[in-house]
Structure formats: structure tokens, C-alpha cells
Amino acid sequence: MNISPELMSELYQQACEVELQAFKPGNVSVYADGHDMTVEDFRISAKVSAVALCNTDYSLGEKIYYAVKATREAVGCNTNLGILLLCAPLIEAIAIKSPEISLQQALNAVLTNTSLEDADWVFKAISLASPGGLGNADQADVSEKPTINLTEAMRLASSRDRIALQFVTNYQDIFDFALPIYYNGATKWCKQDWSALAVFVSLLCRFPDSHVERKYGSQYNGMIALKMTQLSEELSKAERPELTLPLLHSIDKAFKSQGLNPGTMADLTVATVFTVFLEETIKHRSF
Numbered sequence: 001m002n003i004s005p006e007l008m009s010e011l012y013q014q015a016c017e018v019e020l021q022a023f024k025p026g027n028v029s030v031y032a033d034g035h036d037m038t039v040e041d042f043r044i045s046a047k048v049s050a051v052a053l054c055n056t057d058y059s060l061g062e063k064i065y066y067a068v069k070a071t072r073e074a075v076g077c078n079t080n081l082g083i084l085l086l087c088a089p090l091i092e093a094i095a096i097k098s099p100e101i102s103l104q105q106a107l108n109a110v111l112t113n114t115s116l117e118d119a120d121w122v123f124k125a126i127s128l129a130s131p132g133g134l135g136n137a138d139q140a141d142v143s144e145k146p147t148i149n150l151t152e153a154m155r156l157a158s159s160r161d162r163i164a165l166q167f168v169t170n171y172q173d174i175f176d177f178a179l180p181i182y183y184n185g186a187t188k189w190c191k192q193d194w195s196a197l198a199v200f201v202s203l204l205c206r207f208p209d210s211h212v213e214r215k216y217g218s219q220y221n222g223m224i225a226l227k228m229t230q231l232s233e234e235l236s237k238a239e240r241p242e243l244t245l246p247l248l249h250s251i252d253k254a255f256k257s258q259g260l261n262p263g264t265m266a267d268l269t270v271a272t273v274f275t276v277f278l279e280e281t282i283k284h285r286s287f
Contacts, residue, residue, distance in 0.1 A: 003094055003278075003281060005054040005055065005056060006054075007281070008053075008054045008091060008094070009050040009051070009053075009054045011274065011277040011278065011281065012046070012050050012053060012054065012087060012091075012274060013046045013047060013050055014273075014277060015087075015270050015271075015273040015274035015276075015277055016042065016043075016045075016046035016080075016083065016270055017043070017046070018192045018193055018196050018273045019196055019266060019269050019270045019273060020039055020042055020043070021192070021193035021196075022193045022194065022196040022197040022200065022269070023193075023197060023245070023248045023252070024197060024200045024262070024265075024266055024269070025227070025231075025248060025251040025252040025254075025255050025262075026251075026252060026255030026256060026260045026261050026262050027261060027262060027263065027266045028041075028042060031248070031249075031252070032249075032252055032256075034252075034256050034261065035256075035259075035261050036077075037077060037079060041075045041077070041079055042079050042080070044074050044075055045071045045074065045075055045079040045080045046080070048067075048070040048071060048073075048074045049067035049068075049070055049071050049080055049083075049084060050067075051067075051070060052065075052066035052067040052069075052070055053067045053084065053087060053088060053091060054091065056095070059115075059117065059118060059121070060088055060089060060092050060110065060114060060118045060121075060150070061114075061115070061117055061118035061119065061120065061121025061122050061125075061150065062121050063084075063088045063091070063092075064084050064085060064088050064121060064122050064125045065121040065122065065124055065125040065128075067080075067084045067088070067125075068080075068081060068084060068125040068126075068128050068129050069125075069128060071084075071129075072128055072129065078129040078130060080267075081125070081126065081129040082163045082211075082263065082264060082266075082267030082268075083267045083270045083271065084125070085122070085163055085267075086163060086166060086171075086267060086268065086270070086271035086274075087270070087271055087274055089107060089110050089111060089167075090103075090107060090271070090274060090275060090278060092110045093106040093107040093109070093110045094106070094278060094282075096109060096110070097282070103275070103278060103279060103282060104170060104171065104175050107170060107171060108170045111151050111167055111168075111170060112151070114149045114150035114151045114167075115149050115150070116146060116147075116148070116149050118149065118150040119146035119148065119149055119150040119152075119153050120145065120146050122150055122153075123143075123144075123145075123146055123153075127143060150167070151167050151168065154167035154168060155167070155168045160210065160213070160214075161210045161214075161264075162207060162209075162210045162264050162265075162268070163210065163264060163267060163268070166268075166271075171271075171275075173203070173207070173268060174268065174271055174272050174275055175275070177202070177203070177206070178199045178202070178203060178268065178269075178272040179272060179275060179276065181195075181198050181199050181202045182195045182196065182198065182199050182272055182273070182276055183195075183276075184198070185197075185198035185199070189240075189241055191241070192273070194241040196269050196272070196273050197235075197241070198235060199268075199269050199272050199273075200262075200265050200266065200269045201228050201231050201232050201235065202232065203265045203268055203269070204224055204225065204228040204262055204265050205225060205228045205229050205232055207265075208221045208224075208225075209224065209262040209263070209264045209265050210264040211261060211262065211263035211264045212224065212260055212261070212262055212263075212264075215259075216259075216260075220258065220260055224255075224260065224262065227251050227254070227255075230247070231244065231247060231248070231251060234247055
């Protein structure tokens, strides 16, 4: 499907902005900075990374590497590796999508056909981004030259990283779980940012956050799930989601006082919103 690089860049940056507008406890948002990063860091990251991510001359791996490189040069830290890993295949999928197949089917074709070269570029991107808690692996260590394609490398990491898991489940968490949550929120509140928060909260109620686990193991999983369940219950009862702001501030403070940054679920939230925008664009163009 032909979506211009300019429109793709706009949709990607809009998805990043919606996620920043959502008050995700423990993460950077317009409500609160944290972890030595600011909202502006993330906005700059979205803008500079969009150039490489939407470059039609780049392969999947090149998109990710050069987007990480641009981000690192602009803000000097890792703000968006997970976002880029998730969004780049979606952009590739749009490029090969035809009217006869769904976006997820096109995505499956992309993920089924990743290359050794894609793995090489992504290994270099991960090493450059230096994500928190990244250690060594017995197989497919990113500090070494890959011997398998990108999807197979992600398969090896999938038991300990929820972003890697998406590569081998065809983004099941997004298409089967997160998208319905987003659309339900949008129907109820007609607000993109609060719909995105509903996605973030629902994911954390159901799954541990890989970024938190890499840094702290499983010691905080129960506490995080408990607080997210409490927040989910309050959101479900609220006619106006803004009524949950005092609770959101309290949880955000509690998480940040422990150094907890559920970044994996924030990345999945961006990818969910981006998928929504892509599906809406596809639907609009089908008429």
C-alpha cells in the first residue's frame, strides 16, 4: 500500500506524542519527567528517528540502526529502541500490503523473511543504544556477529523480552489484546491519550515489564500488577478519566521513588497507537 514517507513520518510522530500525553506511571510524560529524561528528549527522538524509519531506500535493519544512531546523536541516551524495533516492521508491512491481506498478514510476511543482514544492523543498533540491564547471552549475543536472521535472534530472546516476543507471535499482544483495549477506551472517552493509558495499564496488569525485570528481576512484579489493577478498576468506573489523576500522581511517585520505569509497556503502547493510525489510514483509503 502506498503511504508517502511524509505521511508515515507524521503518523509515527503522532503516535509517539499520544504516548507522551498519556500519564503512564513510572514513565516520562507531559505530567512528569523522570529517570534523567524529559518530554523534550522524547519529542526530539521521535522527530529525528522518523527520517531513517520512513526512508524507503533502507532495509528493515538499516531503518532501525540509523534511527537509533540519529536518536543517540540528538539526545545522548536510549529513549526509543523498543519503539523503533516495533514500529519498523509495521512500516515495512505497509509497503507490501495489498487490499487482499490485512496489516497483520503483511506483517507476518515481513517477520517471516527477515535476514542475516537485518540481524547485523539490529545487533549494532542495540549495542549503540545500550539499553538498561542488557547482559550477555549464550546465543546471538548482540556484541558478536549474528549467525541467524533477525526473527530467529528475537526467538532466542523472546522468553526474557516482550518486544522480542512480538517478532515470533506476529504482534499478538498488540493485535489480539491491546487494540481492543484502545478502541474500547476511544469509544468510552473519545480521547487518544486516555485510550493509550488504558492500553499501558491493561498490559501491566497482565504481563511483567521486561525493562523492569532486566534491572530488578521479579521482585516488583506483584506490586506493579497490584497498583495497575487498582488503577484499572478506577478507570473503568470513571465517567471522566481525569478523576483518576490523584491516583496516577501517587503511583507515579511510588514507582519513580523505586527507580521503576515500565518502558517495555510504554513501547508497546506507542506501537499500538501507531497500528491504530495505520489501520485508520488503510480504512480511509479503501473507500
